[in-house]
Amino acid sequence: MNRNRALLLALLGVLLLAVLMNLCLGASGLSPSEILSALGDTARESTAARIFWYVRLPRTLAAILAGASLAAAGLLLQAVLRNPLAAPSVIGINSGAGLCALICMAVFPGLSRLTSLAAFLGACAAAFAVYLLARLTGASRATIVLAGVAVNSIFGACMDAIVTLIPEAVVSRSAFSIGGFSTTTMQQLRFAAPLCALGFLTALVFGRELQLMALGDDVAHSLLLSFVGLVAPHMTRILLKNDAQLQLPIAAAFGAALCLICDLIARVAFAPFELPVGIVLSIVGAPFFLYLLLIRKKRSRHDAT
Numbered sequence: 001m002n003r004n005r006a007l008l009l010a011l012l013g014v015l016l017l018a019v020l021m022n023l024c025l026g027a028s029g030l031s032p033s034e035i036l037s038a039l040g041d042t043a044r045e046s047t048a049a050r051i052f053w054y055v056r057l058p059r060t061l062a063a064i065l066a067g068a069s070l071a072a073a074g075l076l077l078q079a080v081l082r083n084p085l086a087a088p089s090v091i092g093i094n095s096g097a098g099l100c101a102l103i104c105m106a107v108f109p110g111l112s113r114l115t116s117l118a119a120f121l122g123a124c125a126a127a128f129a130v131y132l133l134a135r136l137t138g139a140s141r142a143t144i145v146l147a148g149v150a151v152n153s154i155f156g157a158c159m160d161a162i163v164t165l166i167p168e169a170v171v172s173r174s175a176f177s178i179g180g181f182s183t184t185t186m187q188q189l190r191f192a193a194p195l196c197a198l199g200f201l202t203a204l205v206f207g208r209e210l211q212l213m214a215l216g217d218d219v220a221h222s223l224l225l226s227f228v229g230l231v232a233p234h235m236t237r238i239l240l241k242n243d244a245q246l247q248l249p250i251a252a253a254f255g256a257a258l259c260l261i262c263d264l265i266a267r268v269a270f271a272p273f274e275l276p277v278g279i280v281l282s283i284v285g286a287p288f289f290l291y292l293l294l295i296r297k298k299r300s301r302h303d304a305t
Contacts, residue, residue: 004246011253015064018260022060023052025264027272030056059181061189063263063277064256066181069196071255072248076203081141088123091148095155096126102159106169116191126151180276181263203248258284 038052077086100122133147262280
C-alpha cells in the first residue's frame with residue numbers, strides 16, 4: 001500500500017471516529033448501546049431515538065455532505081483557475097446562494113422548504129454571472145477570481161439593502177451567513193444529497209479533463225496522449241505526491257472530517273450553549289488562509305530575484 005492510499009484510509013478512519021463522536025456527544029449524551037437501540041426503534045418512541053433520528057443523524061449527515069462538497073468544489077476551482085486561494089466563497093457562489101435564500105426567507109417566511117432550492121438557484125446564477133463576465137471580457141484565469149470578488153461585493157450589497165428595507169430579515173441573514181447544522185432536517189437533505197452526489201460523480205468522471213485544464217491550454221494539448229498530472233490545490237499538494245486519482249476522495253474525506261470536528265467543538269465546547277459551526281470553521285480556517293498568503297508572497301519575492 002503506497003503512502004497516498006494509506007493517507008486516504010487514515011482520513012476515512014478519522015471521519016468514522018468523528019461520525020461516532022458526533023452521534024454520541026452533545027448536551028444530551030448517547031451511549032453506543034442507546035444508538036444501536038435507536039436504530040431498531042422505528043417508531044421512535046424513546047427519548048434517545050428521537051434525539052438520534054431528529055437531531056444527531058440529520059446534523060451529522062449535513063456536516064459530512066457540506067464538508068465533502070465544499071472541499072471538492074474548492075479542489076476543482078483551484079485546479080481549473082490554477083489559484084490555491086480560489087474557493088466558492090471567493091468567486092461569489094456563496095453570496096449568490098445567500099442572496100436568493102434571504103429573498104426567499106423575506107418574501108416567503110412561512111415556506112422554509114423553498115430556502116434550499118432558492119440557495120441552489122442563487123449559487124448557479126452567481127457561477128453563471130462570473131462565467132459570463134469572464135467570457136464577455138476575455139478574462140484570464142487570474143481575472144476570473146477578480147470578477148468573482150466583484151460579483152461577491154454586488155450580492156453582498158444587495159443583501160445589505162434587503163436587511164435595511166426589511167429589518168426582520170436580519171435574523172434570517174445571520175443564521176444563513178454564519179452557518180450551522182442545528183436546524184437541518186432529513187427533508188432538506190433529501191433535496192441536497194442527490195445534487196451533491198451528482199456533482200461529485202461528475203467530477204470523478206471528468207477528473208482527467210479538469211486536471212488537464214489546470215495545466216493550461218498549451219500544455220493540455222500536448223498531454224492528451226500521455227497524461228502526467230496536475231498541480232493540486234495547496235492543501236492536497238501538501239498531503240499527496242502526484243496521485244491525481246485520490247485528490248478528490250481525499251479532499252472530500254478531509255473536508256467532511258473537518259466539518260464534523262468543528263461541529264462537534266461548536267456543540268460541546270460551551271454546552272449546553274452552542275456556537276454556530278461557521279464561527280469555529282472561521283477560527284480554524286483563517287490562520288491557514290493567512291499562511292497561504294504568506295507562502296505566495298515569499299514565492300513571488302523568490303521568483304523576482
